[in-house]
Every structure is written in structure tokens, then in C-alpha cells.
Amino acid sequence: MTWIGGAAPHGGRRMGALDRHLTESVHDLLAHDDRLRGVAVDVRFDGGVAHLGGDLRDGKELLLVRRLIGRLAGVLAVWSRVRVGGREPVILDLGSGEIKQYPPNIGVDRRPATGVDVRADLTDGLPFADRSADAIFAVHVLEHLIDYLPLVDECHRVLRPDGVLHVLSPWWRYVNAVADPTHVRLLDVQTIKGICARPGSPLRWYPLHAGCDGASVFGDLAPLAEQEPGPDDAHLARFFD
Known part of the structure; x- marks a missing residue:
């Protein structure tokens, strides 16, 4: 190939x-x-x-x-x-199904499974208090949602100021991105850049890390407060065009 x-x-x-x-x-x-x-x-x-x-x-x-x-x-x-x-740490594992990234994580999914601790439809928001989580995993989740930005905004609300959102999704040019008919969105590293600073949105993220291994897109994002400075050009140049 x-x-x-x-x-x-x-x-x-x-x-x-x-x-x-x-x-x-x-x-x-x-x-x-x-x-x-x-x-x-x-x-x-x-x-x-x-x-x-x-x-x-x-x-x-x-x-x-x-x-x-x-x-x-x-x-x-x-x-x-x-x-x-x-x-x-309090760590949420969104769309966990039967497998959580770390066993003690709080698994969140709409269907019952061995790895699910809280049942919730991710399109309806997260049933957790503001600033209550240290980390959130969204592993192979965003590509299944037609509009995943409300969920990203919910993660911003739920994370503590020093928390991290971990995103992992299929890279848009890898065959698995389109082979699964339940995938309705395609992601690239540049998508992570777009999530961090969306025009018209007051919610911003600091990209601690972003990358692609030729199959998957990775992003480690920290929520920024309203007046908190964002990353400079030198930091962004590590990850994005």
C-alpha cells in the first residue's frame, strides 16, 4: 500500500x-x-x-x-x-465500553458494559460538576459524533484548571478512518489546532501535545481560563502548520 x-x-x-x-x-x-x-x-x-x-x-x-x-x-x-x-486523581473515560484506559478510571457510556460506571449519552452533556475531574479520556469517541464540539466544551467545564483532555481518533488518511461506517467525522492534527482556538467561542485550550503516527491523531489539551494567555507561535510550531 x-x-x-x-x-x-x-x-x-x-x-x-x-x-x-x-x-x-x-x-x-x-x-x-x-x-x-x-x-x-x-x-x-x-x-x-x-x-x-x-x-x-x-x-x-x-x-x-x-x-x-x-x-x-x-x-x-x-x-x-x-x-x-x-x-x-479523578479521571473520566468517555465511551469506555468494556475497556478503560486505566482500570480505576470512571467509565462513561450510554450502554451497559463491564467498564461502564456511569451511564450517560455523551450528546446530552456530562453528568459531572464543574471542575471535578483531573483528566478526561476521549479515545475513539469524537469520530462517532456528528457534532462533537458541545462534548469538547463540556470537558472544558468539567476539568480542573490543571486538568487534561486526552483525545485519540483515527487519522483521516488511514484506512480505518473510513472503513468503520459508524465514523461520521474525520480528524487531522490540524483539527486539534482548530479545537484549541475556535472563532467565536470563548473556550480555549492549550495544546500540551499533538501528534500523528500515520494511523491515529493524538491531542493532550489543557483548558485555558478566560484571561489566561494562550500558546505562543514557537510552541504551536512544534505541532501545527
């Missing part, structure tokens, strides 16, 4: 080697970067996604770890289930 306009998805052998390389790079970072000295965080990679665990002192420390690991070439996203200040 010829891949037009982007790289082919990494094969299992190459991705495994890349994960090992990234793991070694992070271990070097934790051992030799004075800013991370004494930070109690565990890091593993799976398919180019960094998974963070452990205990951190506060949200600023978690943001620093995310930022430094996210700068490494080859990292597609930085996901975490880290205890901050001794508190277990």
Missing part, C-alpha cells in the same frame, strides 16, 4: 524498539536533569505514548514532568494516573 501525505503506521517491531529508546531517554532525563531530581514518577511507553504513575508534590511538578517528557522526539502523547499531593 502507498501512503499519501504522511508516514505509514509504525510496525510492531519498530514501535517496540522506539518504546525502548524513549524509556532509556526518560531514565536519562530523570537521572541527570536537576529540575527532576527527587521526582517520584514512574514512566513506561506503549506505542509512543508515555504513561506516568507515582506520587508528585503538586500540579506544577506534574506539568514540568509532562512538558519535559513531551519534548522528546517520538512521543505521541503523555498520559498519566499520578497521585498529586497524596490524592488519587
Whole structure:
């Protein structure tokens, strides 16, 4: 098959080697970067996604770890289930079905399944209080919704100020994006850019990370307060045209 306009998805052998390389790079970072000295965080990679665990002192420390690991070439996203200040995080897993990204997450879906803790139709909003979640996973969800922006806005409402929305959807040029007849929207990395700053919308996002592996689009987005400054051009140039 010829891949037009982007790289082919990494094969299992190459991705495994890349994960090992990234793991070694992070271990070097934790051992030799004075800013991370004494930070109690565990890091593993799976398919180019960094998974963070452990205990951190506060949200600023978690943001620093995310930022430094996210700068490494080859990292597609930085996901975490880290205890901050001794508190277990509240993480929502939208459209979870039977499989949650982390078992303790709160699975949200309209149909009953083993991984569903709260039944709700995502098109009707999220049945959670303002600023009540530390992270929200929208993994293989947005492509199933004709209008997913109201759901994105709901995530903005529910996330705490230092929270993160994790988006993962099929890349529009990958065959799986169109092979599933229940997919009604196509996404690209540039779509993530459009979500972050929509004309006419007061709700903005800061892209902590965005990427594409030739099969899927990844986005790690932090909600911005109304008067909070957005990313500068140098930061945006890392991810977007």
C-alpha cells in the first residue's frame, strides 16, 4: 500500500524498539536533569505514548514532568494516573465500553458494559460538576459524533484548571478512518489546532501535545481560563502548520 501525505503506521517491531529508546531517554532525563531530581514518577511507553504513575508534590511538578517528557522526539502523547499531593486523581473515560484506559478510571457510556460506571449519552452533556475531574479520556469517541464540539466544551467545564483532555481518533488518511461506517467525522492534527482556538467561542485550550503516527491523531489539551494567555507561535510550531 502507498501512503499519501504522511508516514505509514509504525510496525510492531519498530514501535517496540522506539518504546525502548524513549524509556532509556526518560531514565536519562530523570537521572541527570536537576529540575527532576527527587521526582517520584514512574514512566513506561506503549506505542509512543508515555504513561506516568507515582506520587508528585503538586500540579506544577506534574506539568514540568509532562512538558519535559513531551519534548522528546517520538512521543505521541503523555498520559498519566499520578497521585498529586497524596490524592488519587479523578479521571473520566468517555465511551469506555468494556475497556478503560486505566482500570480505576470512571467509565462513561450510554450502554451497559463491564467498564461502564456511569451511564450517560455523551450528546446530552456530562453528568459531572464543574471542575471535578483531573483528566478526561476521549479515545475513539469524537469520530462517532456528528457534532462533537458541545462534548469538547463540556470537558472544558468539567476539568480542573490543571486538568487534561486526552483525545485519540483515527487519522483521516488511514484506512480505518473510513472503513468503520459508524465514523461520521474525520480528524487531522490540524483539527486539534482548530479545537484549541475556535472563532467565536470563548473556550480555549492549550495544546500540551499533538501528534500523528500515520494511523491515529493524538491531542493532550489543557483548558485555558478566560484571561489566561494562550500558546505562543514557537510552541504551536512544534505541532501545527
